[in-house]
Amino acid sequence: MKRTILTAAVFAVIGSYSVAAEKLTSFDHAAELTSQAKQILFQQLNEQNAHNASHPAITCLAENIYFEARGESFKAKIAVANVTRNRVEDSRWPSTYCGVVQQGPVRESWKTRSDKSLAESDRVYYPKKHRCQFSWFCDGAKDIIWANKEQTGETIEGNARAWRESVRIAIAALGQGDYVIRDNTLGATHYYNHNLVDPHWAGSFKTTVVIGNHTFKK
Numbered sequence: 001m002k003r004t005i006l007t008a009a010v011f012a013v014i015g016s017y018s019v020a021a022e023k024l025t026s027f028d029h030a031a032e033l034t035s036q037a038k039q040i041l042f043q044q045l046n047e048q049n050a051h052n053a054s055h056p057a058i059t060c061l062a063e064n065i066y067f068e069a070r071g072e073s074f075k076a077k078i079a080v081a082n083v084t085r086n087r088v089e090d091s092r093w094p095s096t097y098c099g100v101v102q103q104g105p106v107r108e109s110w111k112t113r114s115d116k117s118l119a120e121s122d123r124v125y126y127p128k129k130h131r132c133q134f135s136w137f138c139d140g141a142k143d144i145i146w147a148n149k150e151q152t153g154e155t156i157e158g159n160a161r162a163w164r165e166s167v168r169i170a171i172a173a174l175g176q177g178d179y180v181i182r183d184n185t186l187g188a189t190h191y192y193n194h195n196l197v198d199p200h201w202a203g204s205f206k207t208t209v210v211i212g213n214h215t216f217k218k
Helices: 035-047 052-069 074-088 097-101 157-173
Strands: 009-013 016-020 106-108 125-127 190-193 207-211 214-217
Touching (some): 035 052, 035 157, 052 097, 074 097, 074 207
Antiparallel strands (some): 106 125
16 A cells, blocks of 8 residues: 555644654555645644544545545535545445545555565555546555645645645544534535546436536435
């Protein structure tokens, strides 16, 4: 699987936040985060009092919202969160947010495949290109949340805002924080960008709503 390990924490100091490497338990997730993206994540987790055990789910969901609807409205980002949540709650899909977001066939790394003595827990697997449920996860591109330019520290305003919204929505989708989201997709478990694609499966599902550039179906 794609892996990026984060080990960090946030402590409030007179309204500002600094990252410390001891509070947030290390866990697997898909994207790389620039320094400011990490700060935004930890700040939102801290401000919204997100439970430690939910941090992996929140991060996986926030990444999915960001990459699927970064340039979309707040309402559209909520819709992506709802589709992901609807899948988690449906027995046809994995029962965890990371499982749903990263769902798809995998292939083993040639490095571990050639070593027959390795235990299964030590083997490395990667998603098969263009075979995932959410295309960004296995499109072959490196997934980085560029909230800032690392060399200069300059904030990339649009990306930083989209990431902050994605994290806040993810926290709310898990029933935490000070914000409540309703299912604005009317139970949808699928969606597609109707301006870019016409998927073969679209006719097999009922359209529930159109939000922004996406048509939602169940």
